[in-house]
Amino acid sequence: MSGRLLVIGTGPGNPDQTTPQALAAAAQATDFFGYGPYLDRIALSDGQVRHASDNREELARAKAALAMAASGKTVAVVSGGDPGVFAMAAAVCEAIEAGPKEWRSVELDVVPGVTAMLAVAARAGAPLGHDFCAISLSDNLKPWELIERRLVAAASAGFVIALYNPISRARPWQLGKAFESLRTILPATTPVIFGRAAGRPDEQIAVYALSKAHPGKADMATCVIIGSRETRIVEREERAPLVYSPRFAEATR
Amino acid sequence: MSGRLLVIGTGPGNPDQTTPQALAAAAQATDFFGYGPYLDRIALSDGQVRHASDNREELARAKAALAMAASGKTVAVVSGGDPGVFAMAAAVCEAIEAGPKEWRSVELDVVPGVTAMLAVAARAGAPLGHDFCAISLSDNLKPWELIERRLVAAASAGFVIALYNPISRARPWQLGKAFESLRTILPATTPVIFGRAAGRPDEQIAVYALSKAHPGKADMATCVIIGSRETRIVEREERAPLVYSPRFAEATR
Numbered sequence: 001m002s003g004r005l006l007v008i009g010t011g012p013g014n015p016d017q018t019t020p021q022a023l024a025a026a027a028q029a030t031d032f033f034g035y036g037p038y039l040d041r042i043a044l045s046d047g048q049v050r051h052a053s054d055n056r057e058e059l060a061r062a063k064a065a066l067a068m069a070a071s072g073k074t075v076a077v078v079s080g081g082d083p084g085v086f087a088m089a090a091a092v093c094e095a096i097e098a099g100p101k102e103w104r105s106v107e108l109d110v111v112p113g114v115t116a117m118l119a120v121a122a123r124a125g126a127p128l129g130h131d132f133c134a135i136s137l138s139d140n141l142k143p144w145e146l147i148e149r150r151l152v153a154a155a156s157a158g159f160v161i162a163l164y165n166p167i168s169r170a171r172p173w174q175l176g177k178a179f180e181s182l183r184t185i186l187p188a189t190t191p192v193i194f195g196r197a198a199g200r201p202d203e204q205i206a207v208y209a210l211s212k213a214h215p216g217k218a219d220m221a222t223c224v225i226i227g228s229r230e231t232r233i234v235e236r237e238e239r240a241p242l243v244y245s246p247r248f249a250e251a252t253r
Numbered sequence: 254m255s256g257r258l259l260v261i262g263t264g265p266g267n268p269d270q271t272t273p274q275a276l277a278a279a280a281q282a283t284d285f286f287g288y289g290p291y292l293d294r295i296a297l298s299d300g301q302v303r304h305a306s307d308n309r310e311e312l313a314r315a316k317a318a319l320a321m322a323a324s325g326k327t328v329a330v331v332s333g334g335d336p337g338v339f340a341m342a343a344a345v346c347e348a349i350e351a352g353p354k355e356w357r358s359v360e361l362d363v364v365p366g367v368t369a370m371l372a373v374a375a376r377a378g379a380p381l382g383h384d385f386c387a388i389s390l391s392d393n394l395k396p397w398e399l400i401e402r403r404l405v406a407a408a409s410a411g412f413v414i415a416l417y418n419p420i421s422r423a424r425p426w427q428l429g430k431a432f433e434s435l436r437t438i439l440p441a442t443t444p445v446i447f448g449r450a451a452g453r454p455d456e457q458i459a460v461y462a463l464s465k466a467h468p469g470k471a472d473m474a475t476c477v478i479i480g481s482r483e484t485r486i487v488e489r490e491e492r493a494p495l496v497y498s499p500r501f502a503e504a505t506r
Contacts, residue, residue, distance in 0.1 A: 129343025
């Protein structure tokens, strides 16, 4: 008897940015797995059970949820943002591949959401308006030299770069090192956006030139967007400046 | 007297994937600009005026919307997916930068949405579960050699690649050429996902090995996701295979 696993993206944190599909999926589940603050975004009704776990226990959480779903229940794994972007969907797939055969019979539905970089970009203008990439700066699951190689490759090829997991207490120096590497490739004036809690009451969006971007402006809930050579700032007298990447690009870049 | 411009992302096409924020924003506008099929996603009420235009007239549409907003109205520009990803937000910022000074006084709000690659990824598993990039394959606004250089740089550095605007009647050969370039870098078995109308009743999701990926499987509404060397396929007896990119990566890649 195989049940169902719903991997639900709740969006960047503003309830108005959670899709009806995510709420409808949540209404079907009996058991909810996830990092506490993400679970807080779903109002559980009587009989729905909450299984909160630490942010770093993704694989263990995926296994627990799959085991319960395989027993016949409808189980939800709740992510912030989009579950497919540096979040739970990959951990669930990893667990299915390595796990017992019956986990492959579980009906798996991933419900997409607005991922952090889109919410931050919307508040800044259109920094992701041209080719861009998303990189997790966490070196817990990949070596730092690989991250650095990707940063250099992306900036050299003209991609705007969105950084997820830019900094944490256990990873204090990586963001500064990333800025250092990027300064060897991109102009000093390249716009860098620090976006935190975009679309929420405690939103903080700040724009600095790359030469003045300081890792202390970020924490683990910040999404950092680094422009390309093409990214521009439009100053506005009465309003915050707009940061955008034009839709067109020249061959010489 | 300066009005307001709302650049609204309606998501990938399934109404359940449109955020409440997008609908609330639309309720405030008197005039709606956009490509007809995207405007069709918003039910207009009496007194709300529809200004449909062709898909390729982004800059002219942005200017018309800004001129009307600058006259004091609340105007909506409607995008599919997320307006910041190869859509109207960048065109609006371009128009503001190049336009009359009063356009900078218009209150501009960009409302993010679920962009196509997230909806396609959700239906396939978690192909964007690790570092990835998004590239528009249209060479209308940038030269083909730049696109090819970016494809090669991204694949060589280990990014999963999401292709927007992969093919059209006016651009018939570019996707085939992109696959050709990528075959020189990535293994023949690399999974390629063709995703169309993800989450909608007419959804089509197909997975091919890179060696067998054929541009004829795509049209202009398809999002094509090309895996990295790390991307894996999990076969399931009773269900469609899962395609995912593990959260971890080795230094040697």
